[in-house]
Amino acid sequence: MFLLVPSLAILVTFTHYPALAALWTSLVTPGVGVSISQFETMVNDPVFGQALRNTALFALGTVPASMALALVMAVWVNRKLRGRGFLRLAYFTPAILPVVATASIWLFFFTPGYGPISRLVTTLGFADQNWLGDPSTVLPSLMVMNIWKEAGFLMIFYLAGLQSIPPELDEASGLEGGGSWYNFRRVTFPLLMPTTLFVSVISVAAALKSIDFLFIMTGGGPANASTLLLYYVYEVAFRYWDQPYASALTIVLIAILLSLTFLQLKVVDRRIHYR
């Protein structure tokens, strides 16, 4: 118990106290007292509604896709292949690049006219798009970038999970006459469930927390079409200097994160075979 004190002190100072302070700031109006006026403002704030929708779409669009891609890549590089180490490194590269650098590169990829994506699309005979400058394409474009960035990172966890599966099980399933797809469906995937749970928790949290690329690529635009909730919190706190409202938004974000994590742990946990 005594050994837990240092980490507890750090958690309290930098996590729990700020969260409670944010709750306090969001509820107390100087000179008025405790009120829920900030939360009433929120209900009537169209930008908040849009940020919430964008965040939900962004999470739904990126989390399952990057998890699936990560699993496929992990199974692929887990085989006995020539240049396996190189392949693993290649898949992992997006995760080790600084976000600001990747965002700048993708900004160029999405450039209409001479950008690589526009070139590809026009070569295939489709009309060119102003990817980041059009409200209907900006969020999907950012999702593509995020899937590319996240999948390699998540692959590492799946790879670790795959390597902890005893090879006898594969052999046993082979003896039973199961094909490789059967083996994957009935042996590998169920045994990977603990990894899947962990990966889903961290990737949902990442989807709700990663906003750094917005500063480089869109600034939340056009007209809020790519504003995510945390980016909106930043805007309210440090562009409008409205601390109470920013605190209220932060509380909502924390509540969403906590309840999603809770749900994942409680619901998914019941279906997991740890052995």
Add this chain to the structure above:
Amino acid sequence: MATSSTDTPTSEPESDDQEPTTTTPGEGSGELVEIDLYYPIAVGGPLQELIDGLVTDFETENPDISVNAIYSGSYDETMVRAQTASRSGSPPAAAVLASTELYSLIHADLIAPFDGLATTDEDRDWLGSFVPAFMKNSVDGEGRTMSIPFQPSTTVQYWNKDLFAAAGLDPETPPATWDDIVTMGTQIVESGVAPNGIKVPSSAFQYALLQTFTTQNDVELQNESGDETYFDDPRAIEALEFWRGLASEHGIAPDGLVEWGTLVEDFLQGEMAVLWTTTGQMRNIADNATFELGVSVLPSNVHGGSATGGGHIYIFKDAPTEEQQAAFRLVRWLTQPERTAEWSIATGYVAAVPEAYETQAMQEYVSEFPPAGVALEQLETAVPPLTTYDWGRVSKALNDAVSAVLTGQTSAEDALTQAQAQAEALLAPYR
């Protein structure tokens, strides 16, 4: 303390009899005054070395002052840092922040008027030595000088002479009117030499680019005291309709928003024949253009017009008085004509002191690189950028309106009427 720093600009002549607190090093307490200066970097090039060099020179000439020049990221980040430092009780003596932060800083009660720190007639003359276009958002509604232009810029027009020639246009004649933009742009696009006639950036700072069109259309978007806006003026609506029309009606500009991040590259790649962007990019474009480059003032409609932008130096009122006075001396030193010329040549920022253009260094520079002179000419018709109370929200309302129109989601009239209503609700409490 601070009783001598009055809030009105009209300091009495008697104040000359007060103890001289400036220009005489060593007098006063004789102790070393240490001050912090926060500054952002928003242009390419070795700016940090330049600032460090300037600070070292200043310290050599003023041995009683020690300056910590602290690089603080972008303009936004520097603002965050200055605000949080002030609120936690240890403000910097001075900071370079966006000129548009004027009323936010006044409302937060963080900055001190320069008038109160000016003690001599020379000091007061110095306050009047800047280009008027920049001082319009240095001086507040009560006539106090709250900031000094340090790294200012304005929007000018760049054109690709090779593309003009290839399209059968006179390469030496850039668009000079709104009609020219359309006819020349149409000829560029129809002759197939470039996909676009013109690009005007719109992924950020939409308000400033809108102001180039509105000023050309003879309408101001706000009053001088920053508490009233005129976004829904018919001439403003007409200006935004013209901007949108470049893409939707005339097909000479790309549909949707034009990204700042790849803007210069677009121009260098020959994606468009005409580019409107900041003077801050002049050196960069001139150095990298593989074609004959032209730089001119922006076209006129009713008359010429542009908006200024960039960074001003502010002095923080909660810093100790001797630090404020030291900061005042630093700012005055930094903006002497020779030094302004040097700074402008090295960075590409516009020289905010007209006398700087009379220095030998600047005259040689302009004769060798004529586009540098275009900035001064453009300033004659430039207005300050949108600068109001609650600026973050007011400018956001206008930016969103412009974005919605340029992406074809709504009409200019609806968007600007709505932005005006939002601004009205935000600003009413400040009147």
